[in-house]
Amino acid sequence: MRAGLGWRPEIGAAILAHADRIDVVEVLAEDFVEATAKERRALRMLASCLPVVIHATTLGLASTEPVDAERLEAVARVIGWLEPESWSEHLAFVRAGGIEIGHLAAPPRNDETLEGLMRNVDAARRVIGSLPLLENVATLIDPPFSDYDEGQWLDLVFRATGADLLLDLHNLHANAANFGFDARAVVASLDHRRIGAIHLAGGRHIEGNRILDDHLHAVPSEVFDLLAMVDTIDATIIIERDGHYPPFAELLTELDHARSAALSGAALHG
Amino acid sequence: MPDLQRFLARLYTDDALRARFLAQPAAVARECGFNDADAERLAAEIDAESLTLAARSYAKKRSLKR
Numbered sequence: 001m002r003a004g005l006g007w008r009p010e011i012g013a014a015i016l017a018h019a020d021r022i023d024v025v026e027v028l029a030e031d032f033v034e035a036t037a038k039e040r041r042a043l044r045m046l047a048s049c050l051p052v053v054i055h056a057t058t059l060g061l062a063s064t065e066p067v068d069a070e071r072l073e074a075v076a077r078v079i080g081w082l083e084p085e086s087w088s089e090h091l092a093f094v095r096a097g098g099i100e101i102g103h104l105a106a107p108p109r110n111d112e113t114l115e116g117l118m119r120n121v122d123a124a125r126r127v128i129g130s131l132p133l134l135e136n137v138a139t140l141i142d143p144p145f146s147d148y149d150e151g152q153w154l155d156l157v158f159r160a161t162g163a164d165l166l167l168d169l170h171n172l173h174a175n176a177a178n179f180g181f182d183a184r185a186v187v188a189s190l191d192h193r194r195i196g197a198i199h200l201a202g203g204r205h206i207e208g209n210r211i212l213d214d215h216l217h218a219v220p221s222e223v224f225d226l227l228a229m230v231d232t233i234d235a236t237i238i239i240e241r242d243g244h245y246p247p248f249a250e251l252l253t254e255l256d257h258a259r260s261a262a263l264s265g266a267a268l269h270g
Numbered sequence: 271m272p273d274l275q276r277f278l279a280r281l282y283t284d285d286a287l288r289a290r291f292l293a294q295p296a297a298v299a300r301e302c303g304f305n306d307a308d309a310e311r312l313a314a315e316i317d318a319e320s321l322t323l324a325a326r327s328y329a330k331k332r333s334l335k336r
Contacts, residue, residue, distance in 0.1 A: 064275050097276035099283055102332030105324075108274055141324040144315035145274055178320075208319050212327065 001266060003237040003258045005251060006055070007046070011241070014248040019049050021252050026238045029056040029087070033074040040081060047082060053197070053236060054079055054087040059124065060094035061134070062107040064116035067123050068095075076128045086236075088133035088166045088197060089124070091117070091157060106139035109146040109153040114160055121161045131163045133196045138171035138203075138213035142179050150175060151186040158194050165190070168199035169226045170219070174211040183226055192231035192269065200227065200258055201240040215242035219254055224261045231269035232262040272303035281316075282325050283332075292318050 002023030005015060015022060025046065032043060046052065056075050059067050079087055092104035107113040125131050136154060148156060150172070158165060167190070169183075176183035202217030219239060227237070237258050241251060277299075281288050291298040295316065299309035 064273065093275050093279075096279035097273065099276070099279040100332070101279050101282050102328045102335065105278065105282065105328070108278075112274070139324065140327055141317065141320035142315075143278070144312050146315075206323065208323060210320075210323060 001232045001235055001237065001259070001262050002051075003239075003255050003262065004050070005255070006238055006240045006242075007052075008242065010243075010245055011248065011251070012046075014251075016046070016049065018248065018252060021255065022050060024051045024053060024085075024236055024238070026053050026055050026240075027082070027084070029054050029075045029078045030058050032078045032082075035078075043082060047084070052082060052084045053238075054082065054084040056087065056089045056132070057104065058094055059089050059120070060092060061089050061120040061124060061132070062091045062113055062117045063093040063096065063120060064107075064112055065093075065096060067120040072124060072127050079128055086133060086196065087128065087130065088135055090135045090137050091153075092137045104137045106137050106141070106143050108143040109148045109150070111147070114156060117157065118160050121163055131161070133166040134158070134161065134163045135166035135168050135199065136171050136175075138168070138174045138211075140178060140210055140212065150181065151189040154186075154190060158191070164194045164196035166197040166199060167195050167230065168201070169223045169230075170199065170201040170203060170213055173220070173223050173226060174203055174213045178210045183222075184229060187226055187229045195230060195232075195235055197236040197238065198227065198230065198232065198262075199238055199240055200224075200254075215240050216244040218246070218250070219258070224257055227258060227261040228264040229268065230262070230265040233266045233269070235262070237262055271305070271308050277302055277304075281321065282328050285325075288321065288325055291316075292321065 004022045004024035007025045007027045093107045172183045200219045201215045203213040206212045295313035296309045299312045
């Protein structure tokens, strides 16, 4: 198990200054698709200091439409020159019929989505050369025409695509709160051998007694409790923070907390 | 059935369509090409408050990208 942070320019200097307490960094692919030669050199220098994994956000692999070839090629180029240990994308659609939604939309959990996902994951594997880790997404709306619950859906996805899971525990926590299911039961139902990475983040309560996964707040205790249920022995754990940055010492303390919870999870599964 | 994700993308991003859907969900779904059974299922399964919150969240994300 190892634990690290999402690379963001605002905390980049602090990450480098505290590299001895960070095991890995996760870089957003789309931040570097138009990178200059100087920016590429800087990122390679980062990769020479710390293991790097890539996270993509705009491919929309869970779309019933074919993945956009230009976007896929752009992500492939970043992966090609950075040579990360792994790459990941979301179980989401982000556009349809030429309409850009603007963010990750949870797809209907049904066989039609599964077929589109399988085609798109296969296309991505052929272009990039490796399967992505696939991440469960947070949503404020339970998509209609969903024939499977969240746990069934994740199980189906990993059987059908062959890809492993990037388990976002805050997304799961938020969805469980928003739609009234038991996140612990979903974690317990997963094949933990297929969990390649874990995301932790914080959000906030909004109207309707819902949780918005905004990545602007500290990781809540409920998420660490879920982490302590997971067999993390081989997992890469990333804390995602996208703004409202606290003093960096607080992020390092969160990393320590994550390691402690992860060790509990690993011990639980012996 | 019409492309469901395309319909959802419109619903999430088109304020006028969403307002009409919230007022008369099954009728607007039929108008968009869904048959009676699918239109009724959409009307039953799309929670109005959830749709409003999700659309607002997506709009904010789009505005941040401009």
